[in-house]
Amino acid sequence: MRRPSTGFTLIELLVVIVIIGVLVGLLIPAVQAAREAARKVSCRNNLKQLGLALHNYESAHQCLPMASVIEQTPGGIRTSFVGPYLRILPYIEQGNTYNQVDLNSTYGTTANAVAVGQRMEMFLCPSDIHHERKNHPQYGQISGTSYGFCMGDWYVFLGPGTGPMTRSAFGVNQCRRHSDFLDGTSNTMLMSEVKAYTPYIRDCGGLVNINDPNNVPGTDADPLTVAPEYGASGCTFKTDGHSEWAEMAVHHIGFTTAWTPNKATPGGPGMAYPDVDLTGHRERLGGPTFAAITSRSYHAGGVFTLFADGSVRFTSTSIDGIVWRAHGTVAGGEITNDGSP
Numbered sequence: 001m002r003r004p005s006t007g008f009t010l011i012e013l014l015v016v017i018v019i020i021g022v023l024v025g026l027l028i029p030a031v032q033a034a035r036e037a038a039r040k041v042s043c044r045n046n047l048k049q050l051g052l053a054l055h056n057y058e059s060a061h062q063c064l065p066m067a068s069v070i071e072q073t074p075g076g077i078r079t080s081f082v083g084p085y086l087r088i089l090p091y092i093e094q095g096n097t098y099n100q101v102d103l104n105s106t107y108g109t110t111a112n113a114v115a116v117g118q119r120m121e122m123f124l125c126p127s128d129i130h131h132e133r134k135n136h137p138q139y140g141q142i143s144g145t146s147y148g149f150c151m152g153d154w155y156v157f158l159g160p161g162t163g164p165m166t167r168s169a170f171g172v173n174q175c176r177r178h179s180d181f182l183d184g185t186s187n188t189m190l191m192s193e194v195k196a197y198t199p200y201i202r203d204c205g206g207l208v209n210i211n212d213p214n215n216v217p218g219t220d221a222d223p224l225t226v227a228p229e230y231g232a233s234g235c236t237f238k239t240d241g242h243s244e245w246a247e248m249a250v251h252h253i254g255f256t257t258a259w260t261p262n263k264a265t266p267g268g269p270g271m272a273y274p275d276v277d278l279t280g281h282r283e284r285l286g287g288p289t290f291a292a293i294t295s296r297s298y299h300a301g302g303v304f305t306l307f308a309d310g311s312v313r314f315t316s317t318s319i320d321g322i323v324w325r326a327h328g329t330v331a332g333g334e335i336t337n338d339g340s341p
Contacts, residue, residue: 036299038126039125039126039127040127040299040304042125042126043125043126043127043146043193043297043299043304044304044312044314046122046123046124046125046146046147047147047191047193047304047305047306047312048306048310048312049092049122050088050092050122050147050191050306051190051191051306051307051310051311051312052091052310053088053091053092054088054091054190055310056091057087057088057091058177058178060091061175062177063175063176063177064084064169064170064175064176064177064190065083065084065087065088065170065175066084066170066171066172066173066174066175067083067084067149067151067170067171067172067174067248067250067253067254067283068080068081068082068083068172068173068248068249068283068284069082069172069173070157070160070172070173070283070284070286070287071160071161071173072159072160072161072286077160077284077285077286079106079248079283079284080103080104080248081106081107081246081247081248081284082101082103082107082248083107083246083247083248083252083253084149084170084253085120085123085145085245085246085253086098086101086103086107086116086246089101092122094120097115097118100112100114100115101115101116107139107246107247112246113139113140115246116139116142116244116245116246117133117140117141117142117143118143119131119133119143120143120145120245123143123144123145123146123147123245124143124144124145124146124196125146125147125193125297125298125304127297127298127299128146128195128196128297128298129298130144130195130196130197130243131143131144131196134243134244136244142243142246143243143244143245144196144197144242144243144244144245145194145245145252145253146193146194146195146196146242146297147191147192147193147194147306148191148192148193148194148242148250148253148254148255148293148295149169149170149190149191149253149254149255150168150169150170150189150190150191150192150254150256150257150328151168151170151250151254151255151256151291151293152166152167152168152171152250152256152257152291152328153167153168153256153258153325153328153329154210154216154217154256154258154290154291154292155167155213155216155290156171156172156250156254156256156279156283156287156289156290156291157171157172157283157287157288157289158213158287158288159286159287159288160173160286160287162287163213163287163288164213164214167328167329167330167332168189168256168257168328168329168330169181169188169189169190169308169330170190170254172283172287172289176330178308180330180331181308181330181331182330182331182333183326183329183330183332183333183334184309185307185308185309186307186308186309186311187307187326187327188307188308188327188328188329188330189257189305189306189307189308189327189328190306190307190308191305191306192255192261192295192303192304192305192306192315193261193295193296193297193299193303193304193305194241194242194255194293194294194295194296194297195242195275195296195297195298196242196243197239197240197242197243198241198242198275198276198277198296199237199238199239199241199267199268199273199275199276199277200237200238200239200241200251200276200277200278200279200293201229201230201232201235201236201237201238201267201268201276201278201279202235202236202238202251202278202279202280202281202282203235203236203281203282204229204234204235204280204281205234205280205281206280206281206288206290207227207229207278207280207281208228208229209226209227209228210226210227210280210290211288211290216258216290217258218321218325219257219258219259219260219321219322219324219325220321223259223265223266223267223292224266224267227278227292229278229280230265230266230267230268230271230276230278231267231271232267232268232269235280237268237269241277241293248284249279249282249283249284250279250283250289250291250293251277251279251291251293254293255293255294255295256291256292256293256294256328257324257325257327257328258291258292258293258294259292259294259321260317260319260321260324261294261295261296261297261302261303261315261316261317261319261324262294262295262296262297262302263294265277265278265292265294275294275296277291277292277293277294278291278292278293279291295315299314301314301316301317302314302315302316302317302319303315303317305327307327322334
């Protein structure tokens, strides 16, 4: 007599495979969500640590670090390339790296190559897809950053010894104290997220429609209408913004509140790039500098933002532009829709 078969039929195997596929399909998003949640915690913590470093720096030096020092000399424009990240290294347990830097020369000199070539994990959000070093043709390997210092709205710098200070916490030749934050430290931004290797436009010889520090476009303006330079005509187009943490230029270590977080600003050759930053004239060339360097992140729905009281908040992409701009000023006296100045 034949013994009955104890194996699975083809239909049973197919049913099992389908069930396993469904379970895997349900599990993968959950795992990805858990990983992103962990990355967000780490990203928030990075900003928290940077906030503590800035507070300690302010306590030690009686003011926040300058974005850079630019002065007019008989021989022309003299620029210190030392930006805020380099200045706060001793306050994030990177004193050895700081001691290797010649603060009186450009960050890209041979003497500084080893120090500035280091990848600082605290300067990079885990969710950022660009953690690689850049091979700079002049300076060697350089690493980027996912966090920018608040360096203006559109107005960044008019020129050495010229024009008003920026309305933000950081700026060229300015060293602000916490006592300058008349809007309150809980209402004033110090830093926010940016994306490493953001495409950007520069060297336009200035911006045609934006050249008055006291008359800049509102956050609801159409980018291409107020700044036709987004089309990159007559400008330099690059794809490596925020790729040099040791720099001092706003397109590498800063952001402005020209546009709200994650705002789409298409531009570049053929308008082919969905998100492009814009700097009409670089600070190190002597200004005037007006820039739209947008806060962006890979987190769904918003960006992490560091305030002067040390708090880190998740700011929604849908934040009202007036409120966003108000949080970017230190003494604007604005009243936001939540009732706070």
